[in-house]
Amino acid sequence: MLHTAAIRHVKSYKQDNPAAINIVQTEDEISASFELLKIVHRYNKSNGWTLLIAPDHIPSRDLLDSCSIDTNKLLVIRRKHIVDVEYVLNCALQNGRYCAIITWTDIVNQNQLEKMQLNTHQAKAQLFCFTSDEEQAQLAVPHVM
Template identity: 50%
Template sequence: MLQTIDIRTVKSYDLNQTQSSIQLIEIEDDISATFELMKILHQYNSQSGWTLLIAPDQVPSKSLLDSCSIDKSKLLVIRQKHLSNLDYVLNSALNNGNFSAVITWTNMLNDYQLDLLTKAKISSNTNLYCFSDKKQTINSHYVS
């Protein structure tokens, strides 16, 4: 079965996602990244599972989360610099059933890791979002 990696842009972002794919979100700057991140966090705020945010140094402040009515008790934030094995954390989060969404940035992942995550995502009910701060040509990227 072939699975595609969906690319979402800020201008046409849609919260209706395909369960079997990774949602790549192209952003242009830190402001658009924060805006899109808040939309995703707000969407999963009312669901039963945790939301895992594996983030580079720019993570949302507690005051911003409060102002957007995000329940911080359902949000687990791990900074990239505190991870020793990113692959293990992502695969565990996708497969343990306690997370409704996992959010990361593609500049943390190489193409091989992205392919492995796409394969792991096929059997997972957890939604996976990858923010990309550069234009990527993954339109025809397929994983078998």
């Protein structure tokens, strides 16, 4: 039987609900970078990998190094190198080797998030999907606070 999971809108420091899909709203690129660093730093101490399916300009290697992020536990894949992003995300969520998967709403659309929501009852990792305020107005997925 399929179980629905809550998609919640959070800042990375609000982690009281173990939902597998987390929408991280940011106002601009600077706040997105800070939130990204908080999430990566938090999961960098875990046993699993952090998978980052990212646009070309994110993250900066210098920024990660300056914040003492262990890049040996961070796997960065550029969107242009993935044929089926939904398949990759679903596999990563179910695979026990990842503790966090991070992506952006310009990479994953609303329909893909809704489909993934149905499969999160077996998720072994947290999915963080970054969105800006402008994109959030168009992304109308239900959320839990």
